[in-house]
Amino acid sequence: EVQLVQSGAEVKKPGESLKISCKGSGYSFTSYWIGWARQMPGKGLEWMGIIYPGDSDTRYSPSFQGQVTISADKSISTAYLQWSSLKASDTAMYYCARRSVLYNYMDVWGKGTTVTVSS
């Protein structure tokens, strides 16, 4: 079964760092782009960026460039989203998703990781 398994919920304080993960299984992890999307409480989906684990080619939405880092470790089929200094406004659900090889759409999604940043 093709799936993306995301790491568990996180509660952090402002200024702390964080790295959340998204582990792919059931397919060739290095052959598919993995994208990240943010959903703030009660709000819509926002595209953050995308990485190709095969060569770590990474693209960021202008809104998130410099705010987060997307990376991948192909040896363990895992993509990451990290922050060096969290803000309260980073409180959100974060989803990873796989881009289909057939067309430009996200065909498999992780269940999401909730990040809460509060003092």
Add this chain to the structure above:
Amino acid sequence: DIQMTQSPSSLSASVGDRVTITCRATQSINSYLNWYQQKPGKAPKVLIYAASSLQSGVPSRFSGSGSGTDFTLTITSLQPEDFATYYCQQSYSTLMYTFGQGTKLEIK
């Protein structure tokens, strides 16, 4: 950047109704338009890709149309499980796939 605008932002309908949600892009995106359904507390799920292609396993009451800048998602004969939020997404920009703001479909 390409912006996507959905309308309406919310709508109420009854089981058995036919509903249409529209999505407009700020520039032509050819047929690079996808539709997702999201239920509360769940991850999004793709319904339609390439404007009109039905994802495997999605009921045929869902259909998509359009090209260029204007697109529609139509649901015929609404079922109780269809009450959810729907998002369009453009995938024309290279690896910068922006979403619409969402349309919440509620039970009347």
